[in-house]
Amino acid sequence: MSPHKRSARLWSGAVTAALALTFAGTGQASAADVNNVRNAGFESGLSNWTCSANSGTTVTSPAHGGTSALKATPAGQDNARCTQTVAVKPNSTYSLGAWVQGGYAYLGVTGTGTTDVSTWTPDSPTWKQLTTSFTTGASTTSVTLYLHGWYGQAAYYADDVQVYGPDGGGGTDPAPTVPAAPAGLTVSGTTSSSVSLSWNAVSGATGYTVYRDGTKATTVTGTSATVTGLTASTSYSFQVTASNAAGESARSTAVTATTAATGGGGGGGGLPKHAVTGYWQNFNNGATVQKLSDVPSAYDIIAVAFADATTTPGAVSFTLDSAGLGGYTVDQFKADIRAKQAAGKKVIVSVGGQNGTVSINDATSATNFANSVYALMQTYGFDGVDIDLENGLNATYMTQALRALAAKAGPSLILTMAPQTIDMQSTSAGYFQTALNVKDILTVVNMQYYNSGSMLGCDGKVYSQGTVDFLTALACIQLQGGLAPSQVGLGLPASTRAAGGGYVAPSVVNAALDCLTKLTNCGSFKPSKTYPDLRGAMTWSTNWDATAGNAWSSAVGAHVHALP
Template identity: 40%
Template sequence: MHPHSPSRAVRSARMVAAALLLMLFPALAAAADRGAWAPGVAYVVGDIASYGGKGYDCRQSHTSLVGWEPPNVLALWLERTGNPPADTQAPTAPTGLGAPSKTFDSVSLTWGASSDNVGVTGYEVFVNASATASATSASASATVTGLAANTTYTFTVKARDAAGNRSAASAAFSTTTPTRPLPDTQAPTAPGSLRSTGVTSSSVALAFNASSDNVAVTGYEIFVNGATTPATTSTTLSATVTGLSANTTYTFTAKARDAAGNRSSASNSIAATTSNTAPQGSKVLVGYWHNFDNGSTNIRLRDISSKFNVIQVAFAEPVAGAGSGTMGFTPYNATVAEFKSDIAALKAQGRKVLISLGGANGTIHLDDAAAKQNFVTSMQGLINTYGFDGLDLDLEGASLALNGGDTDFRNPTTPRIQNLIAGTRQLLNANGSGFLLTMAPETAYVQGGYAAYGGPWGAYLPVIYALRDRLTYLHVQHYNTGTVTALDGRAYAQSTPDFHVAMAEMLLQGFPVGGNASAVFPALEPAQVIIGLPSSPQAAGGGYTTPANVQKALDYLMKGQSFGGTYVLRKAGGYPGFKGLMTWSINWDKFTHFEFSNSHRAYLDTYP
């Protein structure tokens, strides 16, 4: 669900029933190097396939489908740590090399993509027949910098694949850089008519008139209370300063800047006062704030939008290997004292701050009593140090799996699952009835247990069942998933209102586990169920759903107001007590100018 990679590395796919049965009855064919991955192929455990220039080992026997490419279904494929299958075929040479733009010291190049029997992994750009590449690129474009003005250069490009094979050179292309321009020392004019266009309890929206410049204005900076560092920047004629305190007066100015770094004088100064903290309805918005830089946005914990009720701090991870049980957490871009102060500030606003365990890279194995005790001791230390309000179990990948013969979710026999339940229960008891427990499983580990129960499929069900009396929210990740079979026997695909309604109602109605009518996972209370979503297309490999389609699903779930989809609610009137939405992540939400939190907070607040 929640990767440490720039867009949060993709998770295991959810299997339709027929494919899930293949896991339980694998093909008898011997494992082999199967070459390039393709749909419609029966793979068995141990098979090797190549995709995108990388090699993958088959983890679960299955017949492949479109959408189940190895990097998208980590439950089925594991990227090889050794060498991929031998590849000696070079890519084709790039074609159509040209320069759509250039400056006095750089040339931007584009070319036609090469092809390869496995996959092109990148390109190398050579200047004036040099043996050493001057630039590399993963796509069919690159910019060569550090050139001399008014000079002719000749470029060629070669493609390469993961095995190190390089193509022949493209046809040579020559171009001359322009003469160096005179330095730009003229600053833009000051922005005019700075004004406030709206306030909330934690933000002030501003607008201003455009500046002019002898070359071009490239952006604007907003300053608060005379600070020398801008509070925010904008490339348009408006900006919103966030992270402010409620019922407080702030003074703002704006400056324009150009590409040469020249800044205008300050605009007129204005004062604006934030509102008191607005009351919110009964629905909650849960957001993950990640403790690492993955290319989204770095944001101080105290500056999180007031629209989030529950903040999941991601992640606490094992510090001495997956099986040690000893957990650690180090604040990012803040000292321990600053981070504790930020948590205290959020709690003073009536919000809950939880510590989330695991994530895509934080594999946790509590295989014995010693690991369980290390887990309890180290987690209690983190809770005491930072004052967390609760615990979130975000265990993914190999963290949870059912051992062979573990067939009853009500009485699990897998030590890893037994110890997780016991350790979590110990922490809940030690921290009192007000201590929150949330979980963020992938669909394969919950709804996937409807079609098959074993291995990863349904592996979260015994944990949820055993701790349901203390479970505050279950927000299954409705993303980075393949199709999943719902209560009506149909398979639904992510990113659609049908998928969100169908997956949520499985938890609200209960379902027979592994198709066994005598082993029904009981329904959760509507107030315990939340839908988990990516806040932007960049936040996950798949599953982003537009706010309009999310709200269609919620109208149906909470009001019984149909949008005309395929899935039909078992409870025609809906579930008014359904609790809300979760997102990965708060950081990506800020990156996309708060589209998720602004639209969905306003929608959720229409409910009492």
């Protein structure tokens, strides 16, 4: 969430890779099946592997299995591609898998003689397994296995790579055995209609099945899941199993959870049914310099950008840029916050932005985050916090942090999020999972519908940014994925200068709002039903809006407030 965002080619490429994903079944392993990958766990360094531009090395931590793992770092125009030629048999089916962590990670094979396959994941703070399968052609005796990251992104780690199937002549590892039962099953969040769960990874597992009261509820590949469609104020029992090509494990120890009494999501008391959010810049980057008192009344939530990381893990601080803002004093700033609140507005502090480096990846940093944000709320009078972290998010510990903050701040806490489009493509992504985990205290998710290139809509089709279909078909993912309509907002730049791409005229924003709430003014995509409780819209930023004569807030603000 800054005036200069990442290149759109990053996200376009990510979608291209996503479209290559083949969801083929792995089938039952036979006694003759082996792992055909040599040095699959990188215990012999990079033996049998070739990494582009010297991007790869081996490390002892983190390691998923054994004592070593691959670390590969993209740099410049290199995506840290590490490959191995794997011997296979013709006309055979193989299951492909690898455990990955860190930055964007891709896994795939080429030269299959049939359909080449790949799969990928965005930033993953903990080990996550990528899996797919492929079938070889009539004359195929080898394939090229590859792992790679993405341009300009963080290093990725990989371990325990698998190409299970008939021995092509180079296999050394036996077929998988049935994995152990998962341990550490815990309840990470509840709403009136859902329960979120997490558990420890199991070595050798390719998937997990969650059971509710003894009946299969959902199957996932990661180590967390949200079970939906539950009844309010009701107690449920949950267990989870691990599985791979050899079979399914015994069930874990059961945990119980009771759903909340009321639904619809939490957070946002005192706000209008339909609200407009605007980011206010605590810096001068060429947009109109403003005091909070200059922000138009069309904005219901003002997110002060940004709080910064400190040297204490997880903790944040905020310092008003008085010099950059023409001598705006802290006392004036605090008085303006109180004046906005007296007028019925909410003023929150935003954490992150494009260059934000706040990392919450353990219980200590989660506590530090909650304590420091609450201290800022006490010092300045902020109504809550906005999460705008664009460099990965650990759902488990961010959930802990936000719940700890809510316990301190009480039910009046305003909690908003501003994920990028890639972060909300799947409910298994860290950002989406966090939003679902804290649904009962979440005010609104204002996803950034810009600087993203093309993306998948809820109908599986690809839509280009800058269109009404892009806004409606991507909002549909969140609406169908478990967020309440009142927790979904459309985030757009206020002018062409406010973002690198994705600007749309206010009339397009309004058309998308109409389409989602009334099924009017839609493009080629039309939702299956109306969402009259849709929260509204957001913009980066009030300053860029002012630079363009407040055209965005004047048009979109009036339209949002007139929604049914």
